[in-house]
Amino acid sequence: xxxxxxxxxxxxxxxxxxxxxxxxxxxxxxxxxxxxxxxxxxxxxxxxxxxxxxxxxxxxxxxxxxxxxxxxxxxxxxxxxxxxxxxxxxxxxxxxxxxxxxxxxxxxxxxxxxxxxxxxxxxxxxxxxxxxxxxxxxxxxxxxxxxxxxxxxxxxxxxxxxxxxxxxxxxxxxxxxxxxxxxxxxxxxxxxxxxxxxxxxxxxxxxxxxxxxxxxxxxxxxxxxxxxxxxxxxxxxxxxxxxxxxxxxxxxxxxxxxxxxxxxxxxxxxxxxxxxxxxxxxxxxxxxxxxxxxxxxxxxxxxxxxxxxxxxxxxxxxxxxxxxxxxxxxxxxxxxxxxxxxxxxxxxxxxxxxxxxxxxxxxxxxxxxxxxxxxxxxxxxxxxxxxxxxxxxxxxxxxxxxxxxxx
Amino acid sequence: xxxxxxxxxxxxxxxxxxxxxxxxxxxxxxxxxxxxxxxxxxxxxxxxxxxxxxxxxxxxxxxxxxxxxxxxxxxxxxxxxxxxxxxxxxxxxxxxxxxxxxxxxxxxxxxxxxxxxxxxxxxxxxxxxxxxxxxxxxxxxxxxxxxxxxxxxxxxxxxxxxxxxxxxxxxxxxxxxxxxxxxxxxxxxxxxxxxxxxxxxxxxxxxxxxxxxxxxxxxxxxxxxxxxxxxxxxxxxxxxxxxxxxxxxxxxxxxxxxxxxxxxxxxxxxxxxxxxxxxxxxxxxxxxxxxxxxxxxxxxxxxxxxxxxxxxxx
Numbered sequence: 055x056x057x058x059x060x061x062x063x064x065x066x067x068x069x070x071x072x073x074x075x076x077x078x079x080x081x082x083x084x085x086x087x088x089x090x091x092x093x094x095x096x097x098x099x100x101x102x103x104x105x106x107x108x109x110x111x112x113x114x115x116x117x118x119x120x121x122x123x124x125x126x127x128x129x130x131x132x133x134x135x136x137x138x139x140x141x142x143x144x145x146x147x148x149x150x151x152x153x154x155x156x157x158x159x160x161x162x163x164x165x166x167x168x169x170x171x172x173x174x175x176x177x178x179x180x181x182x183x184x185x186x187x188x189x190x191x192x193x194x195x196x197x198x199x200x201x202x203x204x205x206x207x208x209x210x211x212x213x214x215x216x217x218x219x220x221x222x223x224x225x226x227x228x229x230x231x232x233x234x235x236x237x238x239x240x241x242x243x244x245x246x247x248x249x250x251x252x253x254x255x256x257x258x259x260x261x262x263x264x265x266x267x268x269x270x271x272x273x274x275x276x277x278x279x280x281x282x283x284x285x286x287x288x289x290x291x292x293x294x295x296x297x298x299x300x301x302x303x304x305x306x307x308x309x310x311x312x313x314x315x316x317x318x319x320x321x322x323x324x325x326x327x328x329x330x331x332x333x334x335x336x337x338x339x340x341x342x343x344x345x346x347x348x349x350x351x352x353x354x355x356x357x358x359x360x361x362x363x364x365x366x367x368x369x370x371x372x373x374x375x376x377x378x379x380x381x382x383x384x385x386x387x388x389x390x391x392x393x394x395x396x397x398x399x400x401x402x403x404x405x406x407x408x409x410x411x412x413x414x415x416x417x418x419x420x421x422x423x424x425x426x427x428x429x430x431x432x433x434x435x436x437x438x439x440x441x442x443x444x445x446x447x448x449x450x451x452x453x454x455x456x457x458x459x460x461x
Numbered sequence: 462x463x464x465x466x467x468x469x470x471x472x473x474x475x476x477x478x479x480x481x482x483x484x485x486x487x488x489x490x491x492x493x494x495x496x497x498x499x500x501x502x503x504x505x506x507x508x509x510x511x512x513x514x515x516x517x518x519x520x521x522x523x524x525x526x527x528x529x530x531x532x533x534x535x536x537x538x539x540x541x542x543x544x545x546x547x548x549x550x551x552x553x554x555x556x557x558x559x560x561x562x563x564x565x566x567x568x569x570x571x572x573x574x575x576x577x578x579x580x581x582x583x584x585x586x587x588x589x590x591x592x593x594x595x596x597x598x599x600x601x602x603x604x605x606x607x608x609x610x611x612x613x614x615x616x617x618x619x620x621x622x623x624x625x626x627x628x629x630x631x632x633x634x635x636x637x638x639x640x641x642x643x644x645x646x647x648x649x650x651x652x653x654x655x656x657x658x659x660x661x662x663x664x665x666x667x668x669x670x671x672x673x674x675x676x677x678x679x680x681x682x683x684x685x686x687x688x689x690x691x692x693x694x695x696x697x698x699x700x701x702x703x704x705x706x707x708x709x710x711x712x713x714x715x716x717x718x719x720x721x722x723x724x725x726x727x728x729x730x731x732x733x734x735x736x737x738x739x740x741x742x743x744x745x746x747x748x749x750x751x752x753x754x755x756x757x758x759x760x761x762x763x764x765x766x767x768x769x770x771x772x773x774x775x
Contacts, residue, residue, distance in 0.1 A: 217710060217714065217717060219674075219698045221675070227679075258674065259673065260634060261673070284635070295631070296631065297632060299631045301631045302632065303630070303633070456593050457593070
């Protein structure tokens with residue numbers, strides 16, 4: 055699974071050097087280039103009028119400056135998001151323009167690794183059966199260019215504005231989106247299309263993100279991680295939406311869903327509004343936090359996969375987390391035994407698992423892993439490293455496949 | 462014209478039901494959505510504080526509701542649908558209470574429904590997806606309950622209607638059970654085929670749908686003939702307010718922020734021919750009591766307007 059940062063969150067476009075440097079210093083190696091950042095909100099609404107700006111030369115200059123900076127910092131850019139229209143757009147005449155922009159994005163997607171390009175479906179002025187008809191034509195045209203350039207086009211879930219109230223729009227229904235992608239890929243005879251799940255759009259429409267991710271399955275190639283309050287558009291850092299009632303975005307459901315699909319795509323961190331809330335003097339301190347959140351998601355989503363990749367595992371810790379592991383994963387990934395530093399537990403059994411001294415780990419075959427099953431991750435990892443253990447993993451029970459009290 | 466109904470809650474007084482049904486009839490309603498859920502408040506159920514109403518025998522309950530039945534008849538109002546108390550299962554609750562909810566409350570609700578000659582009873586699915594991990598496993602629990610009451614419903618000639626619900630995540634209302642129209646349609650068909658009867662149908666709740674941003678038209682069209690009853694009400698997309706349609710707007714243009722056009726178009730497209738029932742009891746406590754009859758009259762007029770628009774779309 056890859057982790058990247060959305061370029062929209064870098065804020066200062068005229069001087070991207072510092073932001074990119076901070077991002078790289080925090081450990082991000084990849085960026086999603088969101089081309090909407092070059093446009094002011096609502097630019098497309100003015101297209102064709104005198105006030106439409108910026109002009110192509112100016113755009114080109116900004117873009118090239120950006121690319122130079124990324125190249126200087128060796129930032130990878132395998133994921134691009136095409137500019138898109140507002141959800142409440144009044145312009146129903148811009149489909150040809152959107153097609154042209156999409157084709158240009160594909161043409162300029164660069165060389166090297168296979169690129170993914172998020173291109174939102176068309177929705178302005180469309181209803182009923184014509185939505186798919188028009189989009190099919192649109193994506194087939196884009197698909198031709200994508201095949202030539204070895205680009206994978208990702209569709210994205212949209213909102214629809216009912217006089218300002220954002221509700222589920224085009225591709226918000228996972229079964230419909232899946233059917234579109236399958237039909238398009240079938241038409242091209244290979245995987246040219248996939249999906250990017252925008253968690254912000256899901257939250258605005260009160261959607262169960264886990265079920266959506268699970269229904270999309272292998273088609274899901276990227277997840278745009280952003281928090282909003284479920285009413286207003288925002289791109290805040292996940293986990294910052296806590297209030298006195300709890301977390302307003304159901305990250306548990308998303309993590310569960312992505313585990314179920316064994317998601318192996320790209321996690322995109324979109325935290326521009328969180329970052330923008332801070333003084334520029336404080337922003338550089340936020341990048342490591344954003345990176346840590348991204349890594350936390352990756353760790354949680356991959357937990358089962360990580361445990362499952364070893365031929366055998368041993369649990370370190372014979373307390374509640376161990377019991378918990380045995381309840382939810384003991385059958386699928388049975389450990390050989392458990393270890394604990396508490397000598398009083400040696401020789402006892404926890405959930406049928408023998409508890410032994412950590413000393414026995416010295417004889418553990420090198421391809422096996424020790425899974426830390428207590429909250430003292432750092433201390434235990436240090437102890438295991440000192441003992442020469444190579445494969446050290448961590449288990450966590452914050453996001454279990456199901457709640458506690460249903461036995 | 463469509464038949465138009467409204468909730469009995471906040472209108473019908475148990476001591477003088479004649480008066481309430483007469484008010485409804487004068488306002489222009491010919492159908493009522495009997496609020497059986499008002500006799501066992503959901504907040505109390507969640508707190509495991511169950512009152513003794515359903516301790517009564519079926520015969521006692523029938524006696525209790527006999528005045529309501531005759532009052533409705535005398536006013537020319539048919540009880541077209543009713544709401545079973547909810548929840549019918551408390552997650553993590555006492556086994557004894559959950560057994561009581563199934564064996565006493567649900568069973569007796571069906572008997573009351575039959576006694577009032579009401580063809581549809583609306584039930585809430587279980588809100589367990591968060592605990593059980595998946596919607597599918599949540600449905601298994603709801604399905605077990607439906608199988609428990611379906612034979613009795615079949616025998617009594619009642620159709621149980623599942624409703625699209627919301628759930629709360631940190632105070633943010635998000636989709637709950639029954640929000641996937643395709644799954645609902647498939648499940649209803651499977652159920653009815655197994656029982657060889659129309660034991661299961663759907664109740665589309667416009668307010669809940671608005672809270673979780675459902676596409677009204679697509680949802681209704683997907684359900685098609687399985688849609689048996691409606692809960693028509695409006696909100697701001699944030700809270701479950703049960704207000705009059707067209708009440709809310711979000712933009713400076715001040716146009717309705719709920720997709721009423723999609724709703725009416727959807728009903729027209731499936732040739733819906735059942736009751737247009739408003740679940741707007743809270744409106745009656747929001748307005749001054751002296752305006753109650755006027756407000757009810759306005760809701761009924763709105764039903765007439767809806768009626769005409771649905772025919773236009775048919």
